[in-house]
Amino acid sequence: MRLELTINGIPWQGEVEPRLTLADLLRDRLRLTGTHLGCEHGVCGACTVLLDGEAARSCLTLAVQAEGAAVITVEGLPSSLIPENAFQCGFCRAGFVVSAAALLSDGRRRGRQELAEELAGNICRCTGYRPILEAVLRYQA
Amino acid sequence: MKSAPFEYRRPASLAEALQILDQHGDDARPLAGGQSLIPLLAMRLAQPAMIVDLGRLPELRGIRRDGSEIAIGAMTTQAQLQRLPLPGILAAALPHVGHFQIRSRGTVGGSLAHMDPAAEWPALAVLLDAELELAATSGRRLLRAADFALGPMTSAIEPNELLVSIRLSGAEGPFGFLEVERRPGDFALVGAACHRGRLVAFATGAIAQRLTRCEALLREDGSPGDLRALAEAEIEATGDVHASAGYRRRVGAALVQRAVEAAA
Numbered sequence: 595m596r597l598e599l600t601i602n603g604i605p606w607q608g609e610v611e612p613r614l615t616l617a618d619l620l621r622d623r624l625r626l627t628g629t630h631l632g633c634e635h636g637v638c639g640a641c642t643v644l645l646d647g648e649a650a651r652s653c654l655t656l657a658v659q660a661e662g663a664a665v666i667t668v669e670g671l672p673s674s675l676i677p678e679n680a681f682q683c684g685f686c687r688a689g690f691v692v693s694a695a696a697l698l699s700d701g702r703r704r705g706r707q708e709l710a711e712e713l714a715g716n717i718c719r720c721t722g723y724r725p726i727l728e729a730v731l732r733y734q735a
Numbered sequence: 736m737k738s739a740p741f742e743y744r745r746p747a748s749l750a751e752a753l754q755i756l757d758q759h760g761d762d763a764r765p766l767a768g769g770q771s772l773i774p775l776l777a778m779r780l781a782q783p784a785m786i787v788d789l790g791r792l793p794e795l796r797g798i799r800r801d802g803s804e805i806a807i808g809a810m811t812t813q814a815q816l817q818r819l820p821l822p823g824i825l826a827a828a829l830p831h832v833g834h835f836q837i838r839s840r841g842t843v844g845g846s847l848a849h850m851d852p853a854a855e856w857p858a859l860a861v862l863l864d865a866e867l868e869l870a871a872t873s874g875r876r877l878l879r880a881a882d883f884a885l886g887p888m889t890s891a892i893e894p895n896e897l898l899v900s901i902r903l904s905g906a907e908g909p910f911g912f913l914e915v916e917r918r919p920g921d922f923a924l925v926g927a928a929c930h931r932g933r934l935v936a937f938a939t940g941a942i943a944q945r946l947t948r949c950e951a952l953l954r955e956d957g958s959p960g961d962l963r964a965l966a967e968a969e970i971e972a973t974g975d976v977h978a979s980a981g982y983r984r985r986v987g988a989a990l991v992q993r994a995v996e997a998a999a
């Protein structure tokens with residue numbers, strides 16, 4: 595099926611199978627491998643992208659559902675948002691960067707507890723979350 | 736974990752969507768936000784021949800208000816709803832409906848149709864005595880929440896029907912809404928809610944359960960201790976890997992008591 599959308603500001607069009615997820619389109623077809631796949635059922639957050647400005651799971655979105663949409667991936671966001679050294683293996687990084695970008699886009703400053711609760715939809719197996727939260731708090735300041 | 740192939744339709748109107756469902760019956764499956772259906776497809780627990788994407792149906796979006804009545808279109812996302820001024824109980828419950836990255840796609844209608852025993856919307860529908868509006872090519876019907884919820888993962892929606900809206904009246908006013916969840920946004924391990932003398936326990940058993948015996952005790956001004964004991968007896972709990980039946984009854988009863996206090 596024919597699909598047209600923009601990815602990180604660049605228009606893309608092509609033929610896709612309806613069952614292709616947005617995550618697989620990004621990773622396998624466009625080689626935008628910054629978006630990671632952990633659980634593939636919505637729980638870990640590693641695959642989070644911005645879909646028309648809202649954070650969404652690319653593993654739980656069919657590519658064809660994104661027809662006409664503007665998709666932003668981690669590759670399209672400033673890496674200063676959460677620097678690499680807030681992470682260890684980095685597998686979860688894309689999800690945190692994109693989720694934090696979505697949260698902070700409303701311009702409201704958040705406290706540590708609120709941020710921790712809002713970022714609870716992203717799993718990190720390495721860091722214990724502290725350095726990630728610190729980095730977002732620093733970025734806000 | 737990749738879905739089996741399926742045919743994909745994206746109707747532009749409700750009438751067109753209903754016609755497709757009429758023609759294809761059981762082979763076709765409506766797709767709303769996909770936050771529950773896409774995992775089912777990926778795990779191949781569902782293998783429909785056709786997916787009917789409801790994402791472009793204007794008739795199913797947005798909310799209408801008429802006095803204290805609110806009709807919420809089935810395709811309204813939890814996130815869209817959260818941006819509107821809402822009765823307190825809805826504003827309190829919505830942040831629990833998954834993480835914000837799930838609420839950006841997940842819809843009110845999808846939650847109600849999916850009927851997860853731990854989901855907030857089916858519990859709210861029973862608590863607030865909501866009406867569900869269903870449409871088929873042959874016409875529309877309205878169902879009370881109690882008649883809409885048939886069992887775990889089972890609603891009264893027929894294969895040729897779509898849920899169009901949920902209608903609430905008198906949802907304002909004091910309330911209690913409490914749940915225990917592992918991380919904020921995870922499915923509840925146990926939940927309870929109280930509004931205008933009605934009481935519901937959810938994530939406890941097969942389906943959101945109205946606690947009518949506890950409600951009767953409330954009307955008789957029973958003591959908090961009696962209420963808690965009665966709730967523990969009345970809650971029909973089941974155990975699973977997440978929590979035992981005993982845990983759900985005991986914690987559920989404590990939440991019932993707190994929900995009643997909050998709603999007072």
Ligand SMILES: Cc1cc2nc3c(=O)[nH]c(=O)nc-3n(C[C@H](O)[C@H](O)[C@H](O)COP(=O)(O)OP(=O)(O)OC[C@H]3O[C@@H](n4cnc5c(N)ncnc54)[C@H](O)[C@@H]3O)c2cc1C
Pocket residue numbers: 635636637764765766767768769770771772773789809810831832833834837840841842843844845846847848849851853854855856892896897898899920921922923
């Ligand atoms: C990590 C994670 C955590 C979650 N936590 C929670 C939580 O705490 N609480 C909670 O309530 N939910 C939770 N959810 C579920 C989420 O809210 C789902 O989005 C919701 O249950 C289904 O809504 P949907 O719009 O995504 O529907 P879909 O997944 O698209 O559809 C679900 C089912 O409903 C049917 N359907 C959808 N719309 C209609 C309609 N208008 N008419 C007829 N049938 C229809 C579909 O055919 C399908 O069978 C969670 C999901 C994830 C992935």
Ligand code: FES
Pocket residue numbers: 630631632633634635636637638639640641642651652653654
């Ligand atoms: S891969 Fe999408 S949420 Fe885990």
Ligand code: FES
Pocket residue numbers: 681682683684685686687717718719720721
């Ligand atoms: S740094 Fe390894 S999972 Fe987060």
